[in-house]
Amino acid sequence: MKTLRLILGDQLNHKHSWFDSPHKDSVYFIAEMRQETDYTTHHIQKVVAFFEAMENFATWLKERGHEVIYYPLDHKDNQQDLVKNLEYLIEKYSFDQFEYQLPDEYRLDVQLKEFCKNIEIGAEVFDTEHFFTTRTDLEDFYEGKKEMVMEYFYRDMRKKHDIMMVNNKDPEGGKWNFDKSNRNKWKGEHEIPHERGFRKDVSATVKRIKDAGVTTIGQVKETNFSWPTSREDGLSVLHYFCKKLLVHFGDYQDAMHTQHVYVFHSRLSFAMNSKMLHPKEVIDSVIGHWRAHKNDIHISQVEGFVRQIVGWREYMRGIYWKEMPGYRLYNKLDNQNKLPEFYWTAHTKMNCLHHAIKQSLEHAYAHHIQRLMITGNFALLTQCHPDEVDHWYLGIYIDAIEWVEITNTRGMSQFADGGIVATKPYVSSGSYINKMSNYCKGCHYKVSKKTEEDACPFNSLYWNFLDDKKAHFKNNQRMNMMMSLLEKMPAEKRSALKERAAKIIENPDSF
Ligand code: FAD
Ligand code: SF4
Numbered sequence: 001m002k003t004l005r006l007i008l009g010d011q012l013n014h015k016h017s018w019f020d021s022p023h024k025d026s027v028y029f030i031a032e033m034r035q036e037t038d039y040t041t042h043h044i045q046k047v048v049a050f051f052e053a054m055e056n057f058a059t060w061l062k063e064r065g066h067e068v069i070y071y072p073l074d075h076k077d078n079q080q081d082l083v084k085n086l087e088y089l090i091e092k093y094s095f096d097q098f099e100y101q102l103p104d105e106y107r108l109d110v111q112l113k114e115f116c117k118n119i120e121i122g123a124e125v126f127d128t129e130h131f132f133t134t135r136t137d138l139e140d141f142y143e144g145k146k147e148m149v150m151e152y153f154y155r156d157m158r159k160k161h162d163i164m165m166v167n168n169k170d171p172e173g174g175k176w177n178f179d180k181s182n183r184n185k186w187k188g189e190h191e192i193p194h195e196r197g198f199r200k201d202v203s204a205t206v207k208r209i210k211d212a213g214v215t216t217i218g219q220v221k222e223t224n225f226s227w228p229t230s231r232e233d234g235l236s237v238l239h240y241f242c243k244k245l246l247v248h249f250g251d252y253q254d255a256m257h258t259q260h261v262y263v264f265h266s267r268l269s270f271a272m273n274s275k276m277l278h279p280k281e282v283i284d285s286v287i288g289h290w291r292a293h294k295n296d297i298h299i300s301q302v303e304g305f306v307r308q309i310v311g312w313r314e315y316m317r318g319i320y321w322k323e324m325p326g327y328r329l330y331n332k333l334d335n336q337n338k339l340p341e342f343y344w345t346a347h348t349k350m351n352c353l354h355h356a357i358k359q360s361l362e363h364a365y366a367h368h369i370q371r372l373m374i375t376g377n378f379a380l381l382t383q384c385h386p387d388e389v390d391h392w393y394l395g396i397y398i399d400a401i402e403w404v405e406i407t408n409t410r411g412m413s414q415f416a417d418g419g420i421v422a423t424k425p426y427v428s429s430g431s432y433i434n435k436m437s438n439y440c441k442g443c444h445y446k447v448s449k450k451t452e453e454d455a456c457p458f459n460s461l462y463w464n465f466l467d468d469k470k471a472h473f474k475n476n477q478r479m480n481m482m483m484s485l486l487e488k489m490p491a492e493k494r495s496a497l498k499e500r501a502a503k504i505i506e507n508p509d510s511f
Helices: 045-063 082-093 108-119 137-142 148-162 205-211 230-247 267-274 280-291 299-323 351-363 368-381 387-398 400-413 428-438 458-469 479-486 491-506
Strands: 003-006 026-031 066-069 099-100 122-126
Touching: 003 082, 026 082, 045 205, 082 108, 082 428, 108 122, 108 400, 122 428, 137 148, 137 230, 137 299, 137 400, 148 299, 148 400, 205 387, 280 299, 280 428, 299 400, 351 368, 351 387, 368 400, 368 458, 387 400, 428 458, 458 491
Parallel strands: 003 026, 003 099, 026 066, 099 122
Antiparallel strands: none
8 A cells, every 4th residue: 555654843753663664655755844834933943953853854764765755845846735735745646545643733633634534545643652641641640630730640650650769659769859959049169061062054954944935033053053953963962961961950950140051951852842852762861871870960960850851741741632722722811911022132121031032042942940930920920911922932942842832831831721730820029030040140120129210120010910910819829928918018019019010011122
């Protein structure tokens, strides 16, 4: 049976059973398409990274004797639309079977299901063989339980997959969670190794994207591209992380610094989200390295990393499939404002936002706390519509794919789901930012001031947010302490804070 097998841009799984041996009647199809470059405005590095990785994957398949049709963006037969391309190929080459892997994005899932309903040849769908969990495992796990707390899911995953366990119920190190030791500010105590870059020349890919007129954001160094775009690159970033960065990963996981973009973070999200690396091989390598160097690396560094991948990453995927398509419409706090212009330029006097956005535009990267407590925090405090916030996050980061972007942004960061992902909104005044970074030192604003002309904007915005949204939090126990402080605040002080916050919300781009 002559079979057309589709591989999407984020399905570059070299270990998939499809590729165990060349299948003489199967032809693999991989395509760069305007459908994918245009569904949001992506960072130029993100488009480049996907196209380069897809091309490398196609080359790898061909070298192993598989037959591949690769459509670059400018291929004469490229219809720029997934369904049109598939229809065209089926007709042109008379395929009598169509096969694909389960997409991770809802929009593609719907599109391919519809397509299969309408074709006259046979169709079959396969698992991607990438995640620890299926789409519905999380829903099954929480069935009948009152609350969906990530911690219990994470513990279950550790037990089920025998990850850092001493027996089938007790975790290694005697604790499930070493989070408390992961809260250090970076004060220059250790040298931070330079990131594992690749100095790749991607000018031909950039030219192809520009010639096609694709609208992108951010910058790219065409002869010094630093993201992994092949399995070998991904493995090299993984080994570099184990050797050089793991030793302090947990300690400085939340730290932010003007001179260090990546601190001790792994930079593995793109390699994993495109499936060039499997999450199991990532944590196996990290745990294996730790076992061989137990005298030098504390368990807290390793557990903190394993938790992100086995816990948060799988949890977010489960929430996505449980809650979509309704999830993308949630706006439970009823926020309506536009995202400030400076999210696309980094032109703001607020040093924390300036740095977090500038590095996002330059590197398509910000780490978790920058995304959550700087850009996400400000967007929520200024009450921006979650659609606006999602649009920005889905475009700007190298690793942004809807299943993991929207759950982190609309859920964890913007609390627009009313508490499905997070138990309380992640908002803070300037003092948290000052505690975890050196941003405030060089800032135009004073973190210690509240309402004066040069007061840190986060301070008034924080209290104003609690006051504006208090009806939403009256039954949230985790908000009780802050709400009672707000209640006790003298009316004069509260109205001065609100007046200052109103000015910021009205014109954030002047701050
Ligand atoms: P490290 O800090 O080294 O962590 C290791 C790995 O753990 C990551 O590569 C990632 O695969 C996983 N991980 C860590 N935190 C999370 C999390 N909260 N959810 C899922 N996986 C996690 N991650 C994405 O992959 N794509 C996104 O589009 C995305 N959008 C985000 C938006 C917001 C508002 C926030 C707060 C977080 C978002 N994250 C997203 C999670 C996290 O910020 C990134 O995974 C991480 O910064 C990637 O850098 P790293 O590989 O150096 O991660
Ligand atoms: Fe950000 Fe406020 Fe600190 Fe300035 S003072 S860096 S605005 S937290």
